[in-house]
C-alpha cells in the first residue's frame with residue numbers, strides 16, 4: 001500500500017525558496033512524478049527520461065539554482081564569438097540566457113551522456129531559434145571529444161557529484177579549454193546537509209537522521225563540493241577560487257524535494273522495513289515542525305573557478 005503523505009497543505013507557507021509560478025507544484029505532485037525509487041543521475045544507468053526532466057525542471061525554478069547559473073555564465077567571461085562548453089548540461093535550463101553573452105557569432109556545446117535530455121533540449125528550442133549556434137553532443141565528461149584548447153571556457157554544474165571520475169572530468173575540461181580560459185564548477189557538499197530536528201521525539205529523530213544519511217549515501221561523490229578546489233588544483237588549474245554558498249531549506253516542500261523524504265520512506269514501506277503508519281506519522285511531524293517554524297535546514301554548495309595555464313604540464 002502506498003503512502004499519500006504529501007497532500008498539498010496551504011499551511012506550508014511561506015515558501016520563499018520557490019517562485020510563485022511553481023507553487024502549484026505541491027509536495028504531492030513532486031512525490032507522484034518522481035516516484036518511489038532512487039533517482040540516479042549517473043552516466044551508466046538507464047534512466048527514465050521523464051522523471052529526470054521533471055526533477056531538473058523543478059530544480060531549475062529554484063532561485064538559488066538560477067543565481068548559480070547566472071553566476072557561472074559571468075565567471076566564464078564569455079565574449080561574443082566564443083565557443084563554450086557545458087559539461088553534463090542536462091537539458092540546459094538557462095540556454096536562452098546565453099543569447100546575450102554569445103550573440104550571433106558564438107557557439108554553445110552541450111555535452112551529456114543521455115540522448116533523451118539532449119533531444120528535449122533541441123526540441124524545446126526548435127521553434128524559438130537561438131542567436132548562437134547550439135551543438136548537442138552525447139558523451140561523458142571523462143572523455144570529451146574536442147581538441148586541445150578547442151573552447152574558450154567551460155562549466156560543470158551539479159554533475160561531478162554523480163560522475164565516476166571527477167578528477168578525469170576536470171583534467172579533460174582543462175585540456176579542451178584554451179590557455180587563460182575559465183573553468184567553472186558548482187557542486188553540493190552533501191556531507192554539510194543539516195536539518196534541525198530537535199522538535200522531534202527521540203525515536204523520530206533517529207528515523208529522520210537515517211533518511212538524511214540515505215540522501216547522502218545515494219550520491220556517488222557526496223563531499224565533492226568540499227574538496228572541489230583540490231581537484232581544480234590537481235588538474236593544474238590556476239587562480240583557483242572557492243566560494244561557499246549556503247542553501248537554506250525553509251519549508252517542508254523544499255526539504256522533501258531535496259532530500260526525498262516521502263520517496264525514501266515509501267521505498268522503506270515497499271521493502272517492508274517500515275510501516276505505513278510510522279512513515280506517515282514522521283512526515284506529519286516533520287511537516288508540522290517546518291510549518292511552525294521549528295525546523296529548518298541548510299546545505300553548502302561550492303562555486304569554484306580556475307583558469308588554464310600556459311602548458312599542459
Ligand SMILES: C[S@@+](CC[C@H](N)C(=O)[O-])C[C@H]1O[C@@H](n2cnc3c(N)ncnc32)[C@H](O)[C@@H]1O
Pocket residue numbers: 041042043044056060087088089090091092093111112113114117139140141142156157158159162163164
Ligand atoms: C543534476 S543533473 C544537472 C544538469 C545541469 N548541469 C543543470 O544544472 O541543470 C546531472 C547531469 O549530469 C549528467 N551526467 C551524469 N554523468 C555524467 C558524466 N560522466 N559526464 C557528463 N555528464 C554526466 C546527467 O546526465 C545529468 O544531466
